[in-house]
Amino acid sequence: MSHTPDSYFIPSRPEILIQLNKLMNNQDIDVDQICKVLKQDIALFSSVLATVNTPYFGLARKITSLEHAVTLLGINRVFTIVRLAALRNSLSTLGPLERFWDTGADVAQICGILARRFPDVNADDAYTLGMLHDCGLPLMMHNFDGYKKFLEHIPCDSISGLHLAQLEQYGVSHYDLGFALTKSWNLPETTGEAIRLQPEYKEFITLKDDQDEIRTQLCILLLAKEISRKYRTYWRVSKQDIPLISDLEPILNFMGICDYDFFDFRDDILMMMET
Numbered sequence: 001m002s003h004t005p006d007s008y009f010i011p012s013r014p015e016i017l018i019q020l021n022k023l024m025n026n027q028d029i030d031v032d033q034i035c036k037v038l039k040q041d042i043a044l045f046s047s048v049l050a051t052v053n054t055p056y057f058g059l060a061r062k063i064t065s066l067e068h069a070v071t072l073l074g075i076n077r078v079f080t081i082v083r084l085a086a087l088r089n090s091l092s093t094l095g096p097l098e099r100f101w102d103t104g105a106d107v108a109q110i111c112g113i114l115a116r117r118f119p120d121v122n123a124d125d126a127y128t129l130g131m132l133h134d135c136g137l138p139l140m141m142h143n144f145d146g147y148k149k150f151l152e153h154i155p156c157d158s159i160s161g162l163h164l165a166q167l168e169q170y171g172v173s174h175y176d177l178g179f180a181l182t183k184s185w186n187l188p189e190t191t192g193e194a195i196r197l198q199p200e201y202k203e204f205i206t207l208k209d210d211q212d213e214i215r216t217q218l219c220i221l222l223l224a225k226e227i228s229r230k231y232r233t234y235w236r237v238s239k240q241d242i243p244l245i246s247d248l249e250p251i252l253n254f255m256g257i258c259d260y261d262f263f264d265f266r267d268d269i270l271m272m273m274e275t
Helices: 015-024 033-040 042-052 066-073 073-094 098-115 124-132 136-141 147-153 160-169 176-184 189-196 196-205 212-231 251-256 259-274
Strands: none
Touching: 015 033, 015 073, 033 042, 033 073, 042 066, 042 073, 042 212, 042 259, 066 073, 098 124, 098 212, 098 259, 124 176, 124 189, 124 212, 136 147, 136 160, 136 176, 147 160, 147 176, 160 196, 176 189, 189 212, 196 212, 196 251, 212 251, 212 259, 251 259
């Protein structure tokens, strides 16, 4: 039986994020006021500083001040980090998700690296998409008893196979719930659509319309997931090395990459992540 994603539990945006969003939408952004509001939530403030100090952002020394982070990274980039940290804190209340976030961090890092190869792609948007690409998984675990066992015993670990198996078993897919979460949290439309369209990537990538920005983000995500598969076993602990992406050709064609180039920079990224 099919249900709409609205039928299930989706964590609401915390009040502090709504306040910060209003401040960010002002014509004259008051950075001092934004920092003041953020400091009211110690857990969120700490999560933001922890994220700022990860290797991805490449800062020369450890940052202990939000004002310093804004000076170095810019307010828009810091707000992206704030939103991710708030979402992580909200989802983490649903249960222990360390493996989920570790995998998300790997995919996010690879998305950011790949995005820098394409001048028209916003690397921070790609990073956000990588971090949240499977954000519907903890929502499925919360909404359905036994979902984790379902993941452990599912015969197919590909994107499309997992999507169809979830629809058959639960009437909804974690890609659908992930999309619903991005809408509820007012995340960029390209992020939500790229999450939702993962199982339909073959059909979507070959369409001719005005949604190439979404296609580009989706392709970067899928390539990052394929590279991540070589780096670690997904948190579902799949024992077989089954490709997540059944056919890379349409993705590589859209991005203008030949398979030899992809394998080269895939190996470069893997070496970088292992050091």
